[in-house]
Amino acid sequence: MKIKSLSLAIISAAVLLSGAAQGYEAGDIIVRGGLASVNPDVDSGNLNVNGFPLSQNAKVDVNNETQLGLSLTYMVRDNIGVELLAATPISHKLQGKGDLSFLSDFAEVKHLPPTLSVQYYPMGNASAFQPYFGAGLNYTIFFSEQFVGAGSDAGFRNLKLDDSLGLAAQIGFDYLVADNWSVNAAVWYMDIDTTGTFKDGSNNDYKIDVSLDPWVYMAGVAYLF
Known part of the structure; x- marks a missing residue:
């Protein structure tokens, strides 16, 4: 909610301001x-x-997580860019839900969500306020899967989450405040599906399909080279 509130505050400020800073070019x-x-x-x-x-x-849930985000955009035309989104490794807790609620936080997993998008900038390169829209592909890599808490106590082992390839969409804006500096806020929706597998001490095979489909909110700064 803090990220959402910050994004809304920056958007409101940008709408009220006007400037003569140069926009983006090919x-x-x-x-x-x-x-x-x-x-x-x-x-x-x-x-x-x-x-x-x-x-x-017998279901699972996944907690929210905040981490440092980074993206790189190359403007192929004045109003068209190609963006690569990256982040430092993001860690989530897997939580029991429904009949598995007694497990609470039973496992941890990290992932990297590189996302490649084509962006459209409708305002032209004379505008200091630069909203943009994007669509592309997300490839989520899961790693460092491990059981903790009740999951570890139960003797579960060999946790593995399949990597995911799915569509992604975004909306965001930059507001130029200096020659090369902007404030930025953006929102992504990502289609992320995975299958989790693991075993217990008796070598029984466990399997669960999960759609994560996260909303990703980012607020920060942008630098123009």
Whole structure:
């Protein structure tokens, strides 16, 4: 909520301001950085054991996480850019839900969400206020999966989450406040689906399908090269 509030405050300030700073042109490189809040909109399937549902309500949830975000945009035309979004590794806790609520925070996983997008800048290069819209592909890499708490106590092991390839969409803006500096805020929606697998001490096979589909909010600064 803090990231959302900051983004709204920056947008409101930018709308009230006007300036003569130069906008973007073909060949420009824009580096953006700031705090990125990843808020999964989780849709969990049921946990299966050896191919059979454990119950009709054995599900998982995933917590929100804030980390440093970074993006690089190359302007191929005055109003068209190509952006690569990156971040420092993002860590999430897996939480039991429904009939698995007793597990609480039972596992941890890290991921990297590189996202390649084509952006459209409608305002032209004479505007200090530069909103943009983007669409592209996200590839999420999961790693460092491990059980903690009740998951570790239960003897679960070999946790693995499949990597994900999906669509992504974004909306954002820059407001130029100096020759090369802007304030920035952006929102992404990412289609991220994964399958988690693991075993227990008796070598039973567990499997669960989860759609994470996060909203990602970032607020920070941009520098124009």
